[in-house]
Amino acid sequence: MSDRQGQGSGGTAPAGRPPAERTGMRALWLGGLALLTTFFFFPLGFVLGIASLVVGIRAQRLARRASATAPGATAGIVLGSIGLAISLLAIVTAAYLARELDGFNKCLNGSNTVADRQACHDHYYPKMDEKLRLPKGTIEDLGVGL
Numbered sequence: 001m002s003d004r005q006g007q008g009s010g011g012t013a014p015a016g017r018p019p020a021e022r023t024g025m026r027a028l029w030l031g032g033l034a035l036l037t038t039f040f041f042f043p044l045g046f047v048l049g050i051a052s053l054v055v056g057i058r059a060q061r062l063a064r065r066a067s068a069t070a071p072g073a074t075a076g077i078v079l080g081s082i083g084l085a086i087s088l089l090a091i092v093t094a095a096y097l098a099r100e101l102d103g104f105n106k107c108l109n110g111s112n113t114v115a116d117r118q119a120c121h122d123h124y125y126p127k128m129d130e131k132l133r134l135p136k137g138t139i140e141d142l143g144v145g146l
Helices: 019-038 042-065 073-096 098-110 114-131 138-142
Strands: none
Touching: 019 042, 019 073, 042 073, 073 098, 098 114, 114 138
């Protein structure tokens, strides 16, 4: 066997979509997942956002070198950037409110009744509003389910 398996003659890519096109679509999927997961688990959205940027930029460079197109690469970069920005904002906010969030969680863990849970909300929500310089009651009004 003179040809390597899966390469065909001349070492070209296997039949199907060109590498730039596949990579562009991969960037699109990563960007979409980054944006989606940002709202449920922001650290994963952060990682997927970075991956989407890297893969999308790589796809565009590969397409430029091959005089081809990389459909989905630009959209993947945009979606990944939005997901990255939102998750970065969430990470910075969580770090900034770490002391209040820790106290709030300890308070909730020690509460046995609905009244105890409401006391935790009444104590910590105004502290978070004040620290973020928001009008009183904003966090509660937004329905932030901490």
